[in-house]
Amino acid sequence: MPDTNDNALGDYLRDRRARLDPAALGFPLARRRTPGLRREEVAQRAHVSATWYTWLEQGRGGAPSAEVLSRIAHALMLTEAEREYVFLLALGRPPEVRFLDAEGVTPRLQRVLDSLETSPAYVKTSTWDVVAWNHASTRVLTDYGALPTGQRNILRVVFGSTLLRRKMPNWERDSRFVVGAFRADVARAGAAARVQPMVDELCALDPEFRALWRGNDVQGSYGEHPKHVVHPVAGPIDLEYSAFAVDGRPDLGMVVYTPATPRDLARVKALIAAGEGTRAVAALPAAKRPRQSAPA
Numbered sequence: 001m002p003d004t005n006d007n008a009l010g011d012y013l014r015d016r017r018a019r020l021d022p023a024a025l026g027f028p029l030a031r032r033r034t035p036g037l038r039r040e041e042v043a044q045r046a047h048v049s050a051t052w053y054t055w056l057e058q059g060r061g062g063a064p065s066a067e068v069l070s071r072i073a074h075a076l077m078l079t080e081a082e083r084e085y086v087f088l089l090a091l092g093r094p095p096e097v098r099f100l101d102a103e104g105v106t107p108r109l110q111r112v113l114d115s116l117e118t119s120p121a122y123v124k125t126s127t128w129d130v131v132a133w134n135h136a137s138t139r140v141l142t143d144y145g146a147l148p149t150g151q152r153n154i155l156r157v158v159f160g161s162t163l164l165r166r167k168m169p170n171w172e173r174d175s176r177f178v179v180g181a182f183r184a185d186v187a188r189a190g191a192a193a194r195v196q197p198m199v200d201e202l203c204a205l206d207p208e209f210r211a212l213w214r215g216n217d218v219q220g221s222y223g224e225h226p227k228h229v230v231h232p233v234a235g236p237i238d239l240e241y242s243a244f245a246v247d248g249r250p251d252l253g254m255v256v257y258t259p260a261t262p263r264d265l266a267r268v269k270a271l272i273a274a275g276e277g278t279r280a281v282a283a284l285p286a287a288k289r290p291r292q293s294a295p296a
Contacts, residue, residue: 009056009059010056010058010059012086012089013056013057020037042075045075046071046072046074070095073086080248080250104132105132105246109123112254116256120139120140123246123253123254124154126185126191126252127153127189127194128155130152131252133145135272140234140239155178155179155182158178159208160205179217183213231267233271234267237267238260238261239258239260240258241257242256243255
């Protein structure tokens with residue numbers, strides 16, 4: 001039988017309201033006939049009128065704005081998943097991504113990274129801070145463990161090392177792509193203010209970065225493209241770039257580099273077996289590259 005409920009939002013809000021503990025939120029327990037908060041108490045916490053909130057639960061008065069819906073979600077102490085569900089019910093779309101400072105990754109996600117023995121992989125935030133990586137990434141790409149925590153940022157690595165710059169044959173094109181993609185990711189996450197001190201620092205230290213940043217170019221998604229790494233020990237290695245969302249963590253993304261050919265796989269395996277890695281810089285972590293031969 002089809003679902004004929006035309007007030008799914010109101011039903012859900014009432015259900016969440018009934019699950020809250022009034023005493024824990026500072027409301028008196030006297031003369032309560034039903035569990036949870038009263039409508040006027042939710043309205044008080046959300047800074048809306050009690051009449052308007054009552055109408056919302058009753059399916060009257062139209063859809064709320066995204067800002068008001070966010071306040072209601074906060075008032076009802078909804079989880080991120082519940083907040084998204086409320087937005088889908090009320091507005092037919094998920095909420096905009098909110099920037100959250102990364103708190104690292106779960107042991108399970110680290111085990112996923114570690115299981116990729118011959119595929120360099122790492123997890124980055126929307127501001128390109130690298131918060132987890134595997135052994136293959138340390139050997140083939142960048143040893144983020146050798147960097148201070150505050151320096152484990154892809155943009156800092158790309159523009160903070162003359163060694164990496166010498167290993168990028170198409171520096172002008174690739175660096176432009178890196179800056180444009182970073183700008184897009186930061187804007188999407190609403191984290192412009194969060195990264196401004198780092199941007200100001202790089203502008204002061206690197207005239208090329210300053211010119212690129214002031215150019216205001218924006219680049220789209222990287223997609224699935226081959227990457228060309230010039231390793232100081234192993235030489236050229238072609239890697240196929242893939243990016244994945246982390247379920248339940250919209251602030252994080254996992255990047256995996258897979259050896260493109262048996263030759264490339266053999267070179268990665270040899271690096272891992274020999275324990276040869278690069279300290280802090282060895283690869284182009286984010287720019288789009290065509291397949292090409294190594295420079296002379």
